[in-house]
Amino acid sequence: MYRVVVIGGGWSGCAAALTAKKAGADVTLLEKTDLLLGLGNVGGIMRNNGRFTAAEENIAMGAGDLFAITDKCSRHINIDFPGHKHASLYDVTKVEPCVRRLLREKGIxxxxxxxxxDVVTRKKNKQRGGRDGESVIEKIVLAGxxxxxxxVFVETTGSTGxxxxxxxxxxGCCMCILRCPAFGPRVSISAKAGGSDIMGKRKDGSFGAFSGSGKLEKRSLSEELQHQLNETGVAVVPLPEKAIKREKLDMKVCKQYALNEYAENxxxxxxxxxxxxxxxxxxxxxxxxPGFEDARYVDPYAGGKGNSIRYLSVAERENTMKAAGIxxxxxxxxxxxxxxxxxxxxSTGSLAGHNAVRYLKGMKMLELPIGIAIGDLISFANESLKTDDGLMSRYTFAGAEYFKRMKEKGLYSTDAEEISAKVRRYGVDNIYEEQLI
Ligand SMILES: Cc1cc2nc3c(=O)[nH]c(=O)nc-3n(C[C@H](O)[C@H](O)[C@H](O)COP(=O)(O)OP(=O)(O)OC[C@H]3O[C@@H](n4cnc5c(N)ncnc54)[C@H](O)[C@@H]3O)c2cc1C
Structure with a gap:
């Protein structure tokens, strides 16, 4: 029996569970809340800027199931908003049940x-093939x-809480979708198993970053705004000068939205x-x-005061997604x-799940080529973490420095056929579809 245990049921955990299952393992997915998808329940923006390329690369490599769901659940497709092109917006109220059903249908x-x-570990004996006395996880202990x-284990617990x-x-706790007061705190499995976690920084050197968006109840907005949103997907409303707070742009996680338009409107x-x-x-x-006279937050509940803090728990890892030291x-x-x-x-979860099964089979683990955007992002983000500047940056196909790099390196394309041909040229087409066990 080859047993893969995935800890954390956000988008990365669901993706890891799917690729591990496709590769032939028995897969258990542990999620602390009553919903899969974690922060994916409050997001929705897909295929904007370089994310289009990455989505198509995943599809060409055989990890298309989750994109089929986000595409199917999209309320708007191919829309533009400041700094972003050809985005689709999935309906956050529709996507989770579809993913939960898919995973169960696949036998996860x-x-x-x-x-x-907690974890139960032992030290691997070096003579028996252990690397530098790395620890080996035997079991995960659940609350209760x-x-x-x-x-083999895949940690996808995110970085919130x-x-x-x-x-x-x-x-303070702003009552976000992860609902720590009800379901308990996030735990770092890598740290429990003896690894060391890295903490992201802000420009002023302080740790972590605020999540960059929230949700208002649409019905609490004016009829006109509701209509515009339903018809076009986007509304840009200018702020009076006294309400503009440019300093907020530096606080947020999402550097792709740290543009003046997002402070002024x-x-x-x-x-x-x-x-x-x-x-x-x-x-x-x-x-x-005007238009917001009755506005009300639905996510986070205390969105008038704060947002969740992220990026305080990154595991040191290799480009195969194996954690260092475990x-x-x-x-x-x-x-x-x-x-x-x-x-x-x-993207990262799919590779982690696939390589977990390669590890079980004693096969060489897969590193994605840097000639495709996903491989480049994984290796570039890893390299950048070694510098102070790198710890202040965030890595996304959707904007900021990494999207710039994508364009400079010729990694950005919106031509699905071209992307698929490139993935084939690098010999990784349908690689996640391969049954290894
Ligand atoms: C408000 C907001 C809006 C966003 N909007 C977008 C967007 O529009 N488009 C976009 O692409 N990205 C968006 N993002 C970012 C994106 O949602 C995240 O980067 C991504 O979803 C992270 O996925 P993850 O699987 O790594 O982590 P998470 O989504 O954090 O998932 C981790 C999961 O692990 C679980 N967990 C934690 N600890 C344990 C434990 N000890 N045992 C078991 N389970 C545990 C958690 O409950 C959670 O379900 C947004 C983020 C936020 C906060």
Missing amino acids: DVRLMARAV GEEIEGD PMGNCLTYGN IVLLDTGYAKIMTPFFDLETLRQV ENLFCGGEKSGLFVGHTEAI
Whole structure:
């Protein structure tokens, strides 16, 4: 029996579970809340800028299932908004049940309200092939005491929470979708197993970053704004001078939205709710803007005051997504770098799940070629973490430095056939479809 245990059911964990299952393993997915998709329940923007290329690369490599769902659940496709082109916006209220059904149909053992709190490890004997006395995880311990045995583990617990982090580095618990007070805190499996976690920084040297957007209840906005959002997907509403707070641009995770347009205007996107592209906005001030007189936050509940704090728990890893210092732990998503985005989480998670099975089979692990965007992002983000500047950056196909790099290196394309041909040329087409066991 080849048992893969994935800890954390966000986009990266779901992607890892799928590729590990396709490669032939028995897969258990542990998620601490009652919902899969983690931050994916409050996001929605796909295929914007370089994410289009990365989505098509994943599809060509055989990790297309989750993109089929986000495409199917899109309320708007091929839209532009400041700094972003050809985006699609999935309906955040529709996507989670589709993913949960898919995973169960594929035979993945999805365990909800199963929070990992500890690991049981042993040291590998160097003579028996252990690398420099790396530790080996034998079991995951759940809150409540149940132990889950596995042969290889994939950590995709993200970087949000516990509440103490939001208190120390932010404005307190803002009641985000991860609902730590109800479901318990995030735990770093890599740290529990003896690895060391890296913390992202802000420009002023302080740790972590605020999540960069929230959701307003669409019905709490004026009829006119609702209509515009439903019809076009986007509304850009100028702010009065006294309500403009440019310093907020430096606080946020999403460097791709650190553009003046996002300080001078309220940018709304229709993801089922009205996604407001700013970390938080004082409700009293917001209600003075025409169209927002009755506005109300639905995510995070305390979006008038703060947002979640992220990027405080990145595992050191190799470009195969294997965690450093732990022989049988792989990682994906925000756990594996200062990555922002659903597409980035699916890209890294898919590789982690696939390589977990290669490890079990004693096969050479896959490193994606840097001639395709996903391979380049994975290796570039890893290299950058070694510098102070790199710790202040965030890595996304959607904008900021990495999208610039994509364009300079000729990695950006919106031609699906061209992207698929390139993936084939590098010999990694349908690689995730291969059954290894
Ligand atoms: C408000 C907001 C809006 C965003 N909008 C967009 C967008 O429009 N487009 C986009 O591409 N990106 C967006 N992002 C970023 C994107 O959502 C994330 O980068 C990405 O989804 C991270 O995925 P992940 O799987 O790495 O982590 P997460 O989504 O954080 O998933 C981690 C999962 O692990 C679980 N977990 C944690 N600890 C444990 C434990 N001990 N045991 C078991 N389970 C555990 C958590 O409950 C969670 O479900 C947004 C983020 C936020 C916060």
